[in-house]
Amino acid sequence: MQLSIEPNNGIPIYEQLVRQIKYAVAEGILVPGQVIPSVRDMAKQLTLNPNTVQRAYFQLQNEEVLQSLRGRGVAVCEGAKKQCVADRQQILAERLAAVLDEAIRGGLDEDRLRSMFEKALKNAIRTGEKQS
Amino acid sequence: MQLSIEPNNGIPIYEQLVRQIKYAVAEGILVPGQVIPSVRDMAKQLTLNPNTVQRAYFQLQNEEVLQSLRGRGVAVCEGAKKQCVADRQQILAERLAAVLDEAIRGGLDEDRLRSMFEKALKNAIRTGEKQS
DNA sequence: ATCGCTGTATTATCACGCTATCACACCGAC
DNA sequence: GTCGGTGTGATAGCGTGATAATACAGCGAT
Structure with missing residues (x-):
């Protein structure tokens, strides 16, 4: 742990x-x-x-x-366990929504956001695998 | 403004x-x-x-x-203006990366994250358009 | 019973974000 | 020059997250 x-x-x-x-x-x-x-x-x-x-x-x-x-x-x-799975989903969805709201209001367009997402996702997976 | x-x-x-x-x-x-x-x-x-x-x-x-x-x-x-465009990109990329890092480390898989992203993105665009 | 671990509670202190006032300095219009 | 707007600075107070130190209470092994 x-x-x-x-x-x-x-x-x-x-x-x-x-x-x-x-x-x-x-x-x-x-x-x-x-x-x-x-x-x-x-x-x-x-x-x-x-x-x-x-x-x-x-x-x-x-x-x-x-x-x-x-x-x-x-x-x-x-x-x-059941409760924690649901909580995790909700917590992360809220955080994601907050970032995307700010990005959209800040003027970033959909395609640019999607590109940023893919890049950040790959990076997160890479560093995540390094740790384990 | x-x-x-x-x-x-x-x-x-x-x-x-x-x-x-x-x-x-x-x-x-x-x-x-x-x-x-x-x-x-x-x-x-x-x-x-x-x-x-x-x-x-x-x-x-x-x-x-x-x-x-x-x-x-x-x-x-x-x-x-040029500086602000760069700053905006960096700020939002960092926030996005932070959320995705936490999600990956928390155990959410890639597909589930992608699905959450699309859902949150549509929602952000919808509410963003309502405001303008 | 005693000892060592545990959770629990209390109090004090510090840093920081925010609010609330107040005073001062600068500029433009009259 | 005066007045009203502006930026700037200083002080005090509040709430909260975090630390620090201490004390108390329950459980298990010995």
Whole structure:
């Protein structure tokens, strides 16, 4: 389980954590019942403050993705995978829509956008494969 | 000249202003030499604080997109259009790349992304045409 | 029971984006 | 010169994301 956090990205760190854990559950990298790294471990791995991690875990508990086992750790909820797949789809669709809206309003035409998309997509796939 | 500012977007308001003014110059909506709305007028139009607008104008002066005519207003620099076209391209390409990177790392496959893109693109074009 | 791990809560501090005022300096029109 | 518009600068306050340090409570192994 490897998460990539980028500070000063506009997106709060705890929010990035929430998303990436959801993605991991959606992908099956984290399976229901599995105990994930503790607040302190995760904070140490990512060189974050434990409070920031705790905030992400707390939000994921509210959304019934994680459940806390006091004294033992935090585990993935049973029915979480379906919900996480849906969440991932919605989050990314919204982000994509926001960029395209800005581009269209900024005056870029459809063809130019399509070309940019293909180029960026290939690049993303390439770098994504390098990591794995 | 109609700008759409969205607070709580993650992107600072003054940064949104900078971008949209660049887009307007790139599109030819604002032409070199033209005097744009004053700090106070722009703030009133967008219901922002004059300081926030001034911050955006200040940054655009540093990037040689705007020049201030003290006592008279702020005008678009002569050579600004070419620069703004390039900036627009780069800004949007980066944002697009960021979304696609997150999507690929999150586990979405190429075809699904392409489908999301087409859907979001049509939607953006539709709402974009409604506005104009 | 004790120890070490866990989650949880509290408080303080800092940085930053934004707002709200106010004051000052410059330019053009009258 | 005066007045009204302009850009510019300074100060204070608020909300929030993030850090730091500390304390408390539950669970399991010993």
